[in-house]
Amino acid sequence: MAHAVTAPPGTGGGERAAALAVRGLAKTYPGGRRALAGVDFEVAAGEVFALLGPNGAGKSTTMRILTTLSRPDAGTATIGGVDVVREPQKARRLIGYVAQRSGVDASGTGRENLTLQGRLHGLSGRTLAARVDALLETVGLTEIADRGTREYSGGTRRKLDIAMGLVHEPRVLFLDEPTTGLDPEVRAEIWEHITGLAGAGALTILLTTHYLEEADRLAGRVAILDRGTIVAQGTPAELKGDLRGDAIHVEVLDPAAAEPARRVLAGLARVREVTVDGVTVRALVEDAAGAVPLVLAALTERGVTASSVAVARPSLDDVYLHYAGRSAKEERA
Amino acid sequence: MSTIASQSWFMTARLLRGTVREPLFLIIGLVQPAIWLLIFGQLFYRVTDLQGFGDGRPYLDYLTPGVVVMMALTRGAWSGGNVLEELDHGVLDRFLVSPVSRAALIAGHLCQQAITIMAQAVLVLGLALAMGARFAGGPVGALVLLLAAILMVLAVGSLSMSFALVIRRSQSLTAVIQFVLLPLVFLSSAFMDQSLAAGWIRTIARFNPIDWAVLAGRSALAEHPDWQLIGTRLLWLAVLAALCALVAVRSFRSYQRSL
Known part of the structure; x- marks a missing residue:
């Protein structure tokens, strides 16, 4: 190995x-x-x-x-x-x-x-x-x-x-x-x-x-x-810092809507590493501030209602997700 | 005091403290021998009428050493359970990470077993006396029986702890104890004179450490103890106990390898 x-x-x-x-x-x-x-x-x-x-x-x-x-x-x-x-x-x-x-x-x-x-x-x-x-x-x-x-x-x-x-x-x-x-x-x-x-x-x-x-x-x-x-x-x-870009967290009301939301995000350019954790869909983007309107528009177009969209510097959880392939919170659940 | 001796003492003191603070287990350990004395003593008291049984003493006198040895056997057999509990609570790992000698960890348990079995044996002897048993061998005979019981607890306790360290499942320990203990007791002269048993049982009993302990204790309590018999049986028990203790110390390696 x-x-x-x-x-x-x-x-x-x-x-x-x-x-x-x-x-x-x-x-x-x-x-x-x-x-x-x-x-x-x-x-x-x-x-x-x-x-x-x-x-x-x-x-x-x-x-x-x-x-x-x-x-x-x-x-x-x-x-x-x-x-x-x-x-x-x-x-x-x-x-x-x-x-x-x-x-x-x-x-x-x-x-x-x-x-x-x-x-x-x-x-x-x-x-x-x-x-x-x-x-x-x-x-x-x-x-x-x-x-x-x-x-x-x-x-x-x-x-x-x-x-x-x-x-x-x-x-x-x-x-x-x-x-x-x-x-x-x-x-x-x-x-x-x-x-x-x-x-x-x-x-x-x-x-x-x-x-x-x-x-x-x-x-x-x-x-x-x-x-x-x-x-x-x-x-x-x-x-x-190694992750480059920002983290974007989209929250949906219904857990059933998380998967459609993930597909919407995964379909967008410049959006990487999309993962689902309960009602939260997380992804990394190059320019988060500019990406938010695009994300919202794409979600509305597919009929997925987001309860919130937040932008943050990547957390250690995002790092973990990137390397270990699953969220630490998911791991604990 | 050498390091191993003082460390063993710290461990013994720790375990005895627990025993004294929760004496319930000690008392529960006395219930079974009391029942054996009461019920077996009454159930089989006429057995001494059989031709060739014992040396003419009443059955209660004959039975008491057997009950003491059986108590030691039971106590030793369950000592693996204490190790499993320490293992489950992380107490054992905590000790293993310190520079304490592995021998001291085993010795602490064995000393605690030996001290508690002495106390219990004295109580059982007292109960037998109260029920009318008479021991011509006197205090010296009682000491020999105590020694035999201690050697028994050391040997069986070591094996039980080894089993606990290697197998690490309390269900398996329980199963083995239940499967092995009682048959081994009945393949000795604890309850029945071997000269009246079938030939194959007599052969097995000759190699059965339970029989060694019972014979030594019973002879020492008689009017004319057979010191050659007592000496050889105690010696064999001591050798066995030493070997078993060695196995117990070695079994820490197996535990460590499997982690």
């Missing part, structure tokens, strides 16, 4: 030492399902890097290999120069991991969970107690630290998860879908915490997400993964 990989941007990537370097990572599961078909990327120290992609694209497999839970068939991955396959014990000291499935022991309190995690990393005594207190404070769990985690809400548990991933002061923090299934307010809160962590400088963060808004807000660079290969990577701005 061709390696459809765009080179990391010349600035930034090369100057700082790579905290994380992934080369030619491949993995086929027993039973023949190919999860990764040669993945390459590099993350600089202190950078926040997001992996985007539909379900089954290989995001979680990549995460599992980098966190030493799984082994690749081919390729290498190094964290701060330590090979995760050859020296997993050494690599484990450098990484923190917040998995999709929580990992909080329900029979213990928040403090007990956090303390145990610290002990497993060789911390003890006052150092550990002080660090546990500080982390509980940071994620706002001090008041409920001595309550059983069974009583914690999803958001609270997630905050504890993040604290548990940080107790040994790792160099690289892996966040696998950190806000999936959380309320919007809690999501915003978690984003704030992540931004705070990233802002402190030393920590490198690799996150996977379904929410493109999340990647757009948090990540300095993103890579789009599809069917086990990286199909695009760069800063969100670069990726949006």
